[in-house]
Amino acid sequence: MTTAAYTALADQLNAATTDAARHQDRIAQHTGVKVRTINHHPWLHAQIITLITALTSGTARLCPHISASPRVIHTAAWAPGHLTCTACISALHPGDAEDSTCDRCRRPCSPIYPGMAQTGPILLAYGLCQRCARRTGLGQLAPFPVQRRR
Numbered sequence: 749m750t751t752a753a754y755t756a757l758a759d760q761l762n763a764a765t766t767d768a769a770r771h772q773d774r775i776a777q778h779t780g781v782k783v784r785t786i787n788h789h790p791w792l793h794a795q796i797i798t799l800i801t802a803l804t805s806g807t808a809r810l811c812p813h814i815s816a817s818p819r820v821i822h823t824a825a826w827a828p829g830h831l832t833c834t835a836c837i838s839a840l841h842p843g844d845a846e847d848s849t850c851d852r853c854r855r856p857c858s859p860i861y862p863g864m865a866q867t868g869p870i871l872l873a874y875g876l877c878q879r880c881a882r883r884t885g886l887g888q889l890a891p892f893p894v895q896r897r898r
Contacts, residue, residue: 757818764818764869771820771834772866781862791852791884792865795825795872802829811836818869825851825874840873850877852884861886 749757776783802808813833814821822832824840826849832839850857857877863886865872876886 761818761869764820768820768866768869768871772864772871775864775871779862781864783864783866789865789884789886792872792874792886795828795865795874796867796870798828799823799831799870799872811839821870823870823872825872831870842875847875850875850880852876852880 772783775781799808808829808831811832813819813836814831820834822834822837822840823830824842826842826846827840830840845856848856848858848860850860851874855877859878860875861878861881862873862875863881864874874886876884880886
């Protein structure tokens with residue numbers, strides 16, 4: 749790869765990262781979800797390590813719109829190794845049982861305290877029980893009621 753190609757790729761990655769921050773801010777404003785950066789919390793960092801392992805081992809599930817070109821990518825703690833573009837984000841919607849399970853301790857709970865974290869162009873969504881939200885400081889201040897699908 750030439751220097752110009754590296755520069756172009758770095759510019760694209762920078763643009764995707766900036767776009768991810770804008771997406772995160774819009775989602776946070778709309779939902780009130782607390783946002784974080786990955787590198788400031790060990791549990792969030794472990795989620796990214798799981799994602800990297802899935803990508804490098806070939807076990808990651810990618811929506812068909814994800815390619816080698818940098819773009820905003822969504823993932824969720826309840827769907828490790830599953831990555832989607834913004835248009836396919838509904839593929840990350842948890843089932844009813846998962847929607848009432850803490851992503852950290854894996855215990856059933858209600859309500860769920862949602863959060864979101866960003867690393868580069870990747871946005872990671874998660875939901876915690878009250879205990880884990882308090883212990884980690886990662887959940888939003890007010891609970892997000894579990895919405896049962898009918």
